[in-house]
Amino acid sequence: MAEETRQFQAEVGKLLDIVVHSLYSNKEIFLRELISNASDSCDRLRYAALTRPELLGDDGTGFRIRLIPDTEAGTLTIADNGLGMDHDELIANLGTIAKSGTSEFLNRLTGDARNDVSLIGQFGVGFYSAFMVADRVTVTSRKAGDASGWCWSSDGKGEFTVAPAPEAERGAAITLHLREDSREFLEAFRLKAVVKRYSDHIAIPVLLKEADKDEEPINSASALWTRPKSEITPEQYKEFYHHVAHAFDEPWATLHYKAEGAIEYTGLLFLPSTKPFDIFNPERKQHVKLYVRRVFITDDCEELLPPYLRFVRGIVDSQDLPLNVSREMLQHNPILAKIRTGLVKRILGELKRKAEAEDGDYLTFWDTFGAVLKEGLYEDFERRDDILDLCRFRSTASDGWVSLADYLGRMKEGQEAIYTIAGDDLAALKKSPQLEGFAAKGVEVLLLTDPIDEFWVSSVGEYKDKQFRSVAAAGGDLSKVKADENAETPKEDEAPSDEIATLIEAVKLALGDKVKDVRASERLTESAVCLVAAEGEMSMHLEKLLRAHRQVEAERPRILELNPRHALIKGLAHRVKTGGTGPLVEDIAALLFDQARIVEGEPPADPAAFARRLVAVMEKGLGA
Numbered sequence: 001m002a003e004e005t006r007q008f009q010a011e012v013g014k015l016l017d018i019v020v021h022s023l024y025s026n027k028e029i030f031l032r033e034l035i036s037n038a039s040d041s042c043d044r045l046r047y048a049a050l051t052r053p054e055l056l057g058d059d060g061t062g063f064r065i066r067l068i069p070d071t072e073a074g075t076l077t078i079a080d081n082g083l084g085m086d087h088d089e090l091i092a093n094l095g096t097i098a099k100s101g102t103s104e105f106l107n108r109l110t111g112d113a114r115n116d117v118s119l120i121g122q123f124g125v126g127f128y129s130a131f132m133v134a135d136r137v138t139v140t141s142r143k144a145g146d147a148s149g150w151c152w153s154s155d156g157k158g159e160f161t162v163a164p165a166p167e168a169e170r171g172a173a174i175t176l177h178l179r180e181d182s183r184e185f186l187e188a189f190r191l192k193a194v195v196k197r198y199s200d201h202i203a204i205p206v207l208l209k210e211a212d213k214d215e216e217p218i219n220s221a222s223a224l225w226t227r228p229k230s231e232i233t234p235e236q237y238k239e240f241y242h243h244v245a246h247a248f249d250e251p252w253a254t255l256h257y258k259a260e261g262a263i264e265y266t267g268l269l270f271l272p273s274t275k276p277f278d279i280f281n282p283e284r285k286q287h288v289k290l291y292v293r294r295v296f297i298t299d300d301c302e303e304l305l306p307p308y309l310r311f312v313r314g315i316v317d318s319q320d321l322p323l324n325v326s327r328e329m330l331q332h333n334p335i336l337a338k339i340r341t342g343l344v345k346r347i348l349g350e351l352k353r354k355a356e357a358e359d360g361d362y363l364t365f366w367d368t369f370g371a372v373l374k375e376g377l378y379e380d381f382e383r384r385d386d387i388l389d390l391c392r393f394r395s396t397a398s399d400g401w402v403s404l405a406d407y408l409g410r411m412k413e414g415q416e417a418i419y420t421i422a423g424d425d426l427a428a429l430k431k432s433p434q435l436e437g438f439a440a441k442g443v444e445v446l447l448l449t450d451p452i453d454e455f456w457v458s459s460v461g462e463y464k465d466k467q468f469r470s471v472a473a474a475g476g477d478l479s480k481v482k483a484d485e486n487a488e489t490p491k492e493d494e495a496p497s498d499e500i501a502t503l504i505e506a507v508k509l510a511l512g513d514k515v516k517d518v519r520a521s522e523r524l525t526e527s528a529v530c531l532v533a534a535e536g537e538m539s540m541h542l543e544k545l546l547r548a549h550r551q552v553e554a555e556r557p558r559i560l561e562l563n564p565r566h567a568l569i570k571g572l573a574h575r576v577k578t579g580g581t582g583p584l585v586e587d588i589a590a591l592l593f594d595q596a597r598i599v600e601g602e603p604p605a606d607p608a609a610f611a612r613r614l615v616a617v618m619e620k621g622l623g624a
């Protein structure tokens with residue numbers, strides 16, 4: 001096959017542009033990225049060869065990564081003898097970005113965000129970072145087990161070529177034609193310093209040949225997690241985290257421990273400090289890599305951690321699993337199940353320790369990953385109480401975060417439940433009419449704004465014998481709560497009950513099957529009306545979420561509550577009682593209903609009719 005020319009996928013073009021123009025201040029990281037890829041590739045071959053030793057061919061298992069500077073040609077080559085790539089893999093891996101969510105992520109990277117290394121770091125520029133220092137990159141690769149190889153080449157400007165390379169050695173050799181201003185990466189001392197800083201922990205030797213000397217390793221070449229904790233610096237942990245997680249940020253927490261006893265394994269786990277851009281991807285894959293006695297097995301082992309801990313990065317190295325463990329063997333494996341239990345316990349234990357420190361540090365974690373951890377509330381029944389203890393909420397009692405223990409400590413006399421309200425937006429929730437009666441009695445309400453909240457609240461049911469109850473379905477509870485002495489009590493001057501009863505009938509008639517019922521409200525103090533769910537029915541917010549995902553079709557009619565203490569309702573009730581109904585009363589009833597919908601974040605049922613009625617009522621008000 002002759003040389004073929006191909007176009008980069010549009011996303012790659014965008015990424016290359018960002019890499020070259022924005023990450024320039026930190027260009028030495030290209031070496032970390034390429035060594036990291038080379039090491040991953042050796043790991044993968046080592047594992048594949050456990051069951052298919054013929055893949056190793058004559059090259060054997062002496063895995064190594066060579067750095068070959070060529071001062072005359074102005075090139076630096078990073079050559080590994082790992083798994084390599086065949087023709088199609090070169091095209092797919094170095095010409096496209098397969099990660100879902102890439103497009104949206106890159107589109108967000110405009111303006112100032114382009115210079116935000118940590119933001120780009122969430123994404124991981126990987127191989128493409130080579131173009132920070134090179135104006136041409138060639139990759140010569142022979143896949144282990146194949147007879148001959150391929151050469152990929154590009155100047156990073158929209159196109160690349162692929163041509164046969166019959167002489168290629170097993171693995172991949174990445175040759176960087178260094179830009180004039182990046183010639184420093186031909187100097188041995190510079191390469192050594194960068195490798196020491198970023199790649200010392202790589203378990204495979206990184207070799208460099210200096211003039212007149214034999215080729216020598218320039219890294220420690222022992223797996224970091226096997227070294228004693230006391231000998232590992234925070235810097236080294238951080239760099240290892242960058243390598244395993246393909247991240248740029250600081251780890252928020254690092255857990256390094258050896259489990260001994262019935263099951264032996266080492267865990268080196270990191271909790272990131274920034275949210276990965278794809279954390280809410282539907283796949284919900286966990287990201288801890290599995291090793292067996294220092295041999296990499298897989299980075300795709302679902303059984304290792306539950307999805308609600310998918311923000312955790314790092315490695316687990318088992319002593320007990322067999323080296324030739326296959327994907328099938330990993331499913332329902334009792335050893336793995338025990339490791340998983342141990343890991344979950346450790347991670348939640350560390351979070352508990354941090355939460356109890358109450359120094360505010362935990363809240364930064366919660367703000368970043370709380371919404372993910374909460375998925376555990378309905379997925380991990382056994383750990384539910386531990387996770388509830390770790391949860392923090394926005395609440396009507398303060399602007400900060402509160403725990404459920406804080407909440408229980410502030411419950412009012414006669415209050416039987418933990419009250420919640422769910423919606424999309426914190427500011428809008430705080431102003432919800434549903435909260436008025438609770439505020440008047442000084443009852444705290446938790447403000448839930450994560451989409452996940454609606455789901456766990458209904459499945460968890462209670463915390464320390466106190467039920468979670470949505471305020472939208474719990475107006476009646478308020479009568480049991482003793483009001484604070486100084487709390488604002490609802491005004492006593494309600495409309496006479498016979499007038500209210502007549503008004504309710506008139507509104508029911510006017511609205512028909514748009515509402516399930518109309519009744520006088522216990523909860524409203526300021527607003528004239530609100531819409532609520534019937535006891536046991538799904539909240540309006542949940543229904544909206546489900547409708548967005550087409551899980552439910554039609555809207556369900558709700559209960560419209562009228563505030564008998566509100567001047568408008570009183571006036572209207574009096575008018576209906578004395579003068580009967582008519583078009584004006586019908587218009588007002590429809591407007592009140594639409595207004596209640598708007599406050600709930602729903603549009604009026606019929607916007608044109610809403611506008612017409614509003615104009616009619618305003619004209620009346622002006623005496624027009």
Ligand SMILES: Nc1ncnc2c1ncn2[C@@H]1O[C@H](COP(=O)(O)OP(=O)(O)OP(=O)(O)O)[C@@H](O)[C@H]1O
Binds near residue numbers: 080082083124127171
């Ligand atoms: N030296 C190599 N040997 C074999 N395959 C490689 C090598 N370098 C890169 N690849 C392949 O190319 C793919 C893309 O590499 P790239 O560095 O861009 O992304 P990544 O390593 O998957 O993730 P990240 O973008 O987070 O770094 C890799 O997943 C791997 O399959």
